[in-house]
Structures are given as structure tokens and as C-alpha cells.
Amino acid sequence: MSRLVLTNVNLLDGDSPPVSNRTIVIDGDRIVSVGSHPQGIEEADRVVDLAGRTVMPGMATCHYHSTYPSGMHEGVAPYGYEYPPGYQALIAHRNLLTALEQGYTIVVGAGAACDVDPAIRQAIDDGFVQGPRFTPSGRELSTTGHANDLLLPWYWRLPTLGAARNCDGPEAFTLAVREEAKIGVEVIKLFVTRGHLVPGGNEVMEMTRDELAAAIDAAHSRQILIRGHITGKRAIMLAIELGIDIVDHCDEMDDEVIAALAETGTSVVPSVHYPKVVAEFTEARDPDAAAEMRRGLQFMFDALPKAEAAGVRLLLGDDYGGLRLRHGDYGDELHTYVDDVGISPLAVIKWATRHGAEVISRNDDLGTVAAGKIADLLVIDGDPSLDIGLLADKNPVAVLKGGEVVSGALPG
Ligand SMILES: [Zn+2]
Numbered sequence: 583m584s585r586l587v588l589t590n591v592n593l594l595d596g597d598s599p600p601v602s603n604r605t606i607v608i609d610g611d612r613i614v615s616v617g618s619h620p621q622g623i624e625e626a627d628r629v630v631d632l633a634g635r636t637v638m639p640g641m642a643t644c645h646y647h648s649t650y651p652s653g654m655h656e657g658v659a660p661y662g663y664e665y666p667p668g669y670q671a672l673i674a675h676r677n678l679l680t681a682l683e684q685g686y687t688i689v690v691g692a693g694a695a696c697d698v699d700p701a702i703r704q705a706i707d708d709g710f711v712q713g714p715r716f717t718p719s720g721r722e723l724s725t726t727g728h729a730n731d732l733l734l735p736w737y738w739r740l741p742t743l744g745a746a747r748n749c750d751g752p753e754a755f756t757l758a759v760r761e762e763a764k765i766g767v768e769v770i771k772l773f774v775t776r777g778h779l780v781p782g783g784n785e786v787m788e789m790t791r792d793e794l795a796a797a798i799d800a801a802h803s804r805q806i807l808i809r810g811h812i813t814g815k816r817a818i819m820l821a822i823e824l825g826i827d828i829v830d831h832c833d834e835m836d837d838e839v840i841a842a843l844a845e846t847g848t849s850v851v852p853s854v855h856y857p858k859v860v861a862e863f864t865e866a867r868d869p870d871a872a873a874e875m876r877r878g879l880q881f882m883f884d885a886l887p888k889a890e891a892a893g894v895r896l897l898l899g900d901d902y903g904g905l906r907l908r909h910g911d912y913g914d915e916l917h918t919y920v921d922d923v924g925i926s927p928l929a930v931i932k933w934a935t936r937h938g939a940e941v942i943s944r945n946d947d948l949g950t951v952a953a954g955k956i957a958d959l960l961v962i963d964g965d966p967s968l969d970i971g972l973l974a975d976k977n978p979v980a981v982l983k984g985g986e987v988v989s990g991a992l993p994g
Pocket residue numbers: 645647692900901
């Protein structure tokens with residue numbers, strides 16, 4: 583098979599500012615060299631002059647609900663029971679394919695219904711369907727009476743929700759984690775607190791210390807990741823201490839929390855885009871509630887540049903498919919981080935690439951453009967480090983997964 587040689591590249595390697603006039607040589611699924619000029623090009627090589635277009639690593643979206651129905655069937659059924667499981671699998675696969683086409687070659691789950699995620703991951707691995715490199719999630723684990731558990735009338739007496747499972751006591755969490763791991767879930771999602779659009783205050787812990795420790799230990803003993811919806815400082819600090827891998831939302835991320843995150847290397851998905859959208863929507867109906875949401879958001883907007891400066895591993899991802907955020911609008915959060923929060927496009931690109939590969943421990947293979955790495959690459963018209971909107975426009979020139987063009991086309 584001929585090698586692919588990309589010349590006249592503006593390189594955004596996922597780590598550093600752009601460098602123009604690079605040549606990238608790809609052999610099979612791997613990058614074999616990244617250099618200043620074409621060297622050792624062989625007659626059989628396919629040479630593509632990118633005429634100054636940008637090549638960067640594929641991006642990662644790391645808080646993904648594959649089965650969220652994007653407003654379809656809204657309010658008709660409880661979470662995870664909107665459609666039969668087979669239908670939900672079709673929805674999830676369509677969403678994952680959309681993510682790949684928009685340049686997200688890594689997707690990390692944050693909760694999904696009915697065993698759907700592991701099955702799709704298997705189908706992608708088998709080559710039966712196309713899809714991103716996908717870390718499957720499963721049912722979200724909550725305690726009895728948590729907000730997820732109150733979504734449907736108690737007198738229906740359903741044993742569990744379609745996308746949530748109730749656990750009480752450390753043993754129940756251990757069993758639930760092991761059962762999810764057995765079906766192929768690779769990232770467990772816990773509901774540790776309310777807050778961040780889940781009704782209730784940030785400060786109330788809805789899991790005990792022993793439950794949290796048992797869940798984290800069970801996940802790590804099966805060598806899978808564990809993450810938590812955690813908004814209040816006390817719960818965030820406890821989860822960091824007990825070794826959680828990903829804090830979702832992290833609404834009370836003050837200086838002490840930032841220091842603990844930086845020291846331990848714990849990842850954070852701030853996911854501030856969804857509450858921003860909900861606050862805008864709430865404005866007309868309930869200005870007081872909107873103002874309260876804006877105060878919380880402003881705290882995070884002020885904290886994020888400090889966390890970035892401290893070296894916290896911040897990640898992209900949000901509740902796409904939730905009530906007011908549609909799957910496919912993944913680029914919108916890029917604008918939020920750059921335009922509202924004031925993070926530089928280059929830093930957001932690092933969150934989207936290098937950090938995404940690190941959180942799934944694939945940084946030896948993915949996340950940057952360098953010799954020896956797998957060729958999961960985006961070709962973009964223009965330079966996204968100057969204009970993040972170029973990444974948000976949903977249409978990369980080409981998306982390569984393992985050296986193969988899986989969306990768009992290389993020029994010429
Ligand atoms: Zn979520």
C-alpha cells in the first residue's frame with residue numbers, strides 16, 4: 583500500500599503554536615515523520631499538497647450521552663425509556679457518526695441507556711459500523727431518592743430507570759460497577775451531588791464517603807475509568823482524595839480545588855455551555871432564576887483561566903441531546919470557552935486533543951501529531967488557533983482515522 587504524504591501543511595500539533603510548511607508522511611495507520619520539507623518521497627507515494635491548510639489531531643469530546651434523544655420524545659417517557667433499546671442504539675450510532683464527521687475522533691461516554699454504548703463500541707471495533715474511538719459508558723449510578731430517581735412517580739415501581747441504576751451502600755455500588763464493567767462499560771458515571779441543572783443545592787452529598795470509595799475502588803480494580811457529577815466543593819475535594827478520574831461540572835472550583843486538581847492530575851469537564859444556553863432560555867420566563875444561574879456561571883468563567891494556568895487537565899464535552907442542546911452542535915462550546923470565558927483558541931485546542939488522549943491513557947498513540955502516533959487527523963481550511971470558529975463550523979475538509987479518510991476528502 584502506498585504511503586500518504588501531506589505537504590505544505592500548517593501544523594497544529596496539539597501542543598504548540600502553528601508551524602507552516604510542514605510535511606507529514608503517513609504509512610498505514612501511523613505517522614512516520616513530521617518535518618520541514620519533503621524528504622525521502624518515493625514514486626509510489628500519494629502526495630497531497632495542502633496549500634497551507636491546517637493539519638491537527640482529531641478532537642475528543644469527553645462528556646457524551648450517546649442515547650440522549652435531542653428533544654425528540656421530550657417529556658413523553660422517563661430518562662432512558664424514550665424508545666426501545668434497539669431504536670436507542672440507532673440514535674446513539676447516528677450521534678457518534680455525526681461527532682466523527684465533525685472531527686471528534688475520540689468520544690468518552692458520560693452515561694447511556696440500556697447497554698447501548700458497549701454494543702456500539704463492539705460494532706465499531708469489528709468494523710461493522712464506522713465510528714470514533716469510543717469509551718462506552720453505562721447506566722448512571724445514583725442513590726435512592728436522588729433527582730434521577732425522582733423523574734418518575736414512585737408508584738410506577740419500575741425496578742430501575744432505563745439509563746440509571748439506584749445503589750445504596752458500598753456493596754451495592756461495588757456490584758453495580760462490576761456488572762457494568764462485565765457488559766463492557768469502560769467509564770462509570772456516578773451522581774455524587776445535585777446542582778448544575780439537576781434540581782437541588784450543590785452542597786448536599788448524595789453518596790456517603792464509603793459508597794464513593796467503594797465505587798472508585800471497584801472501577802479501578804477492573805481497570806476502567808470512573809467519573810462523577812459533582813458540583814459542591816466538599817464532594818469535589820473528597821472525590822479527588824479518593825481518586826476519581828473525572829469530575830464533571832465542578833461548579834465550585836475555587837483556588838483550593840484548582841490546586842488539588844493540578845496536584846493529582848484529576849480531569850475536569852467543566853461543561854459550562856449547557857447552563858449558559860439554559861440561562862439564556864430562562865431569561866424571559868424567570869429573570870431571577872436566570873440571574874442566579876448567571877452568578878454560578880460567572881464563578882466558573884472566572885475560575886477556568888486560573889485552572890488552565892495551573893495546568894489542570896480540562897476537557898471538552900457537554901450534555902448534547904439534553905433539552906436545549908442538540909447532538910451535532912458540538913462546536914458551540916468552543917465559542918463559549920474562547921468568546922465568553924476568554925481561553926485562548928490554542929489552549930482550547932489542547933483541551934480538545936492532547937488532554938482527550940491523556941484521559942483515556944492513549945497519549946502514546948493519540949492526541950498530538952508526531953512521528954510514531956496513529957494518524958487520526960483533521961484537515962481544516964485556515965488556522966483554528968487564530969479563529970476557533972473554523973473548528974466549530976462542522977465541516978472539516980477531511981477527517982482521517984488511522985490514516986484513512988472517514989469524512990470529507992483530501993484536495994486534488
Ligand atoms: Zn451529563
